[in-house]
Amino acid sequence: MPVFKVTNKVEVPLLGGQIPLEARSRFIKIHRLKEKVGCYIFAVPCKYGIDGLQPIYVGKATESFEECLTNDKVAKINDYLHSHSARSLHLFLVVHPSQRRNRTAIGELETALIKMAVSVNPKLINKENTRPESWGIAGIIRGGKGKRSQGAKDLRILLGID
Numbered sequence: 001m002p003v004f005k006v007t008n009k010v011e012v013p014l015l016g017g018q019i020p021l022e023a024r025s026r027f028i029k030i031h032r033l034k035e036k037v038g039c040y041i042f043a044v045p046c047k048y049g050i051d052g053l054q055p056i057y058v059g060k061a062t063e064s065f066e067e068c069l070t071n072d073k074v075a076k077i078n079d080y081l082h083s084h085s086a087r088s089l090h091l092f093l094v095v096h097p098s099q100r101r102n103r104t105a106i107g108e109l110e111t112a113l114i115k116m117a118v119s120v121n122p123k124l125i126n127k128e129n130t131r132p133e134s135w136g137i138a139g140i141i142r143g144g145k146g147k148r149s150q151g152a153k154d155l156r157i158l159l160g161i162d
Helices: 021-030 065-069 071-084 103-120 150-158
Strands: 010-012 038-045 053-061 089-095
Touching: 021 065, 021 071, 038 065, 038 071, 038 103, 053 065, 053 071, 053 103, 065 071
Parallel strands: none
Antiparallel strands: 010 089, 038 053, 038 089
8 A cells, every 4th residue: 555745835836827838847857747656736825815725626647747737737727727816826746655656546546635625625627536425424424413423423433533
């Protein structure tokens, strides 16, 4: 089981509120994006005076993190930036730990990150595999109102939810 590591967030240079195409190769080289694989998250500052960042795009890179700046992804992000006017753009890299690439784990991580990101920002650009489950567990997962049963409390503790 690979244990992915998160690198420090990196600010992506913007020119006129967009990712400039001509700056991509320099950015890729400076941050050594060709050398690693995993998942990535683009984020922008929250609006309306709220501190922090909100995710706008989650993707996977199975060949190299250079994939996060392909023409189609830059176009999607630039479209978002154009309609949402962000002051800055940040990139988080969740790096696969070894040279031997586990594409299945990277895909599973991407799905999990997308689900987490869409719960924070429903306007996430890519919402693949985010259809909510058609079930719940009262007091545990999306279900029930009122006081939790003792059994639900105990199960939450057992599963590390509380």
